Amino acid sequence: MSGFELNTSIANLRDLRAxxxxxxxxxxxxxxxxxLYEANFLERPDDLREGIRILREQGKRPYVATYAAPRNDFxxxxxxxxxxxxxxxAEAVEIHNLGVLxxxxxxxxxxxxxxxxxxNVYTDAGVEVLRGxxxxxxxxxxxxxxxxIREIVTTCQAPMELLVHGKMPLGVSDYCFxxxxxxxxxxxxxxxxxxxxxxxxxxxxxxxxxxxxxSGKDVCxxxxxPRLLADGHRHFRIETLSESPEYRREVAGVYREALGRAxxxxxxxxxxxWNVVRAHARIGVCxxxxxxxxxxxxxxxxxxxxxSLLTISxxxx
Amino acid sequence: MTTLLAxxxxxxxxxxxxxxxxxxxxxxxxxxxRGGARGELTWDELVTSRRRAAAAGRDLQVALNxxxxxxxxxxxxxxIPLLLDLGIRxxxxxxxxxxxxxxxxxxxxxxxxxxGCGAQTASDVSFFRDLGAHAVVLPGTIGPEEVRGMAAVGxxxxxxxxxxxxxxxxxxxxxxxxxxxxKPSPLPDDAPARSLPEGAERGLRQTGSMKRGGxxxxxxxxxxxxxxxxxxxxxxxxxxxxxxxxxxxxxxxYVESGVEVLKLQGRSLPPEELGPLVRRYRAALDGxxxxxxVADAPxxxxxxxxxxxx
Numbered sequence: 172m173s174g175f176e177l178n179t180s181i182a183n184l185r186d187l188r189a190x191x192x193x194x195x196x197x198x199x200x201x202x203x204x205x206x207l208y209e210a211n212f213l214e215r216p217d218d219l220r221e222g223i224r225i226l227r228e229q230g231k232r233p234y235v236a237t238y239a240a241p242r243n244d245f246x247x248x249x250x251x252x253x254x255x256x257x258x259x260x261a262e263a264v265e266i267h268n269l270g271v272l273x274x275x276x277x278x279x280x281x282x283x284x285x286x287x288x289x290x291n292v293y294t295d296a297g298v299e300v301l302r303g304x305x306x307x308x309x310x311x312x313x314x315x316x317x318x319x320i321r322e323i324v325t326t327c328q329a330p331m332e333l334l335v336h337g338k339m340p341l342g343v344s345d346y347c348f349x350x351x352x353x354x355x356x357x358x359x360x361x362x363x364x365x366x367x368x369x370x371x372x373x374x375x376x377x378x379x380x381x382x383x384x385x386s387g388k389d390v391c392x393x394x395x396x397p398r399l400l401a402d403g404h405r406h407f408r409i410e411t412l413s414e415s416p417e418y419r420r421e422v423a424g425v426y427r428e429a430l431g432r433a434x435x436x437x438x439x440x441x442x443x444x445w446n447v448v449r450a451h452a453r454i455g456v457c458x459x460x461x462x463x464x465x466x467x468x469x470x471x472x473x474x475x476x477x478x479s480l481l482t483i484s485x486x487x488x
Numbered sequence: 489m490t491t492l493l494a495x496x497x498x499x500x501x502x503x504x505x506x507x508x509x510x511x512x513x514x515x516x517x518x519x520x521x522r523g524g525a526r527g528e529l530t531w532d533e534l535v536t537s538r539r540r541a542a543a544a545g546r547d548l549q550v551a552l553n554x555x556x557x558x559x560x561x562x563x564x565x566x567x568i569p570l571l572l573d574l575g576i577r578x579x580x581x582x583x584x585x586x587x588x589x590x591x592x593x594x595x596x597x598x599x600x601x602x603x604g605c606g607a608q609t610a611s612d613v614s615f616f617r618d619l620g621a622h623a624v625v626l627p628g629t630i631g632p633e634e635v636r637g638m639a640a641v642g643x644x645x646x647x648x649x650x651x652x653x654x655x656x657x658x659x660x661x662x663x664x665x666x667x668x669x670x671k672p673s674p675l676p677d678d679a680p681a682r683s684l685p686e687g688a689e690r691g692l693r694q695t696g697s698m699k700r701g702g703x704x705x706x707x708x709x710x711x712x713x714x715x716x717x718x719x720x721x722x723x724x725x726x727x728x729x730x731x732x733x734x735x736x737x738x739x740x741x742y743v744e745s746g747v748e749v750l751k752l753q754g755r756s757l758p759p760e761e762l763g764p765l766v767r768r769y770r771a772a773l774d775g776x777x778x779x780x781x782v783a784d785a786p787x788x789x790x791x792x793x794x795x796x797x798x
Binding site for chain 2 (some may be wrong): 343352
């Protein structure tokens with residue numbers, strides 16, 4: 172095993188089978204936004220078992236995601252998902268919802284819990300509370316800066332999982348407004364949300380995946396990997412739930428190689444890496460909130476290498 | 489007995505809510521409550537409001553529902569004894585860390601998990617009960633029948649926000665505004681002097697972050713037009729859907745389902761609008777549904793906009 176973990180997320184068996192996962196160490200199975208997402212692992216226990224089996228066969232760590240914002244009528248299905256995760260050999264479940272955390276803690280106490288980004292972990296005090304419910308790894312809220320995350324780690328020594336590349340979740344809804352377009356576009360659910368749909372105001376863009384809103388730009392922390400490692404982080408997420416198998420494979424290849432070199436000094440950034448990142452970032456790249464700025468800014472060391480976009484500004488670091 | 493909890497954003501609004509029959513009123517303390525400056529009270533205004541509530545024999549609750557950074561959190565906790573001295577007994581918070589700490593360090597306090605905590609299921613209610621919350625606020629999107637099972641959890645009071653705006657993104661699960669703009673701004677300087685040592689640096693809060701304090705605006709980006717593109721092709725211009733929820737006609741059903749507190753949203757409402765609103769819900773709660781009846785605001789969601797496949 173390498174000194175870090177690179178993981179991603181896949182919604183269904185079709186995407187799992189179509190994806191080359193060679194560069195990943197672990198995979199989260201399931202779409203966290205919608206029960207109607209096409210063949211969602213979280214609605215199909217047999218598919219979930221098969222997905223876990225495939226990952227184990229490939230030597231990957233299988234993780235199981237859970238819904239970000241469940242209602243009461245989700246709960247029996249979530250209990251079933253947790254049961255499958257526990258019995259089929261998932262190595263952890265990702266939980267965004269506090270009620271689901273309680274279910275996992277009460278009914279599946281042996282199942283390691285990774286707290287997801289929608290659980291609103293903003294502080295060390297929040298980490299400590301969730302630890303009391305069995306959580307062992309935490310994705311801090313995306314609004315936190317690296318400095319704030321470091322403070323949490325320093326205070327409570329909690330393992331963090333950071334989004335290093337891909338579209339950052341910005342919100343989740345009970346509703347899917349794309350359903351309004353079924354008739355107009357002649358495209359039915361569950362195909363609607365798999366179109367490349369972007370909401371734009373000027374140079375500001377967000378991606379719609381139905382009940383979920385993602386950043387339009389791809390978070391890109393490629394040139395900041397040495398900082399992340401120096402801060403003690405070892406668990407890195409490339410968010411590819413709404414991306415193609417090519418994106419999943421190629422971007423992971425870049426990060427696998429880059430992470431392998433990131434401990435070197437100096438950290439030489441390969442021009443080919445930028446070409447891959449640029450090719451897959453339809454709207455451009457950003458750093459999320461990691462540098463205490465608005466989520467769509469890019470605070471690069473070498474912004475010219477990225478070749479994008481309107482909000483790029485040289486970093487003062 | 490089910491009680492009516494009204495919002496207020498000024499001492500005048502507190503008085504209007506009391507006069508209209510609110511059993512309790514909640515206010516925000518400037519710099520520490522989600523929703524921003526328009527609906528927040530200075531310390532002096534809080535003192536005045538508390539006196540007015542006490543004179544009427546009612547309760548005044550304080551929303552401290554932002555998630556401050558660690559330094560600011562220490563300043564927040566410095567204020568708790570002052571609030572207790574003032575006679576405040578109930579705080580409304582939206583962070584599990586703050587909730588847990590308050591319960592541990594200030595056992596005299598009654599702590600409510602705010603609507604921003606995002607509770608929507610019976611399991612969520614159980615979680616907050618186990619954490620020590622005395623009450624949890626559910627959105628009015630959850631109907632009386634569904635609430636019944638959540639109220640049955642027991643050991644924690646269930647409150648329902650019957651009058652509120654439902655926005656597209658769930659409360660407590662949105663950081664679209666800060667994606668476009670995030671700017672630290674100083675906390676207000678009108679807190680009691682003894683709560684801030686001389687020379688101490690004032691804290692910052694994050695404009696644009698709804699969880700950490702919006703300073704009067706979350707930019708309401710969901711209420712401005714967006715162009716929808718499929719790939720590179722423009723396909724529509726649209727708003728994110730939202731609607732006004734006004735469940736006055738369901739008050740009896742909520743009471744029957746075991747809800748302990750009926751809560752209204754609207755700290756930014758002026759007294760002349762707040763009073764009639766509270767009066768209408770007071771009448772509904774007292775079984776006088778015809779009194780003061782005014783047509784509730786229409787649902788703004790398109791007809792096709794149903795909750796599908798939850």
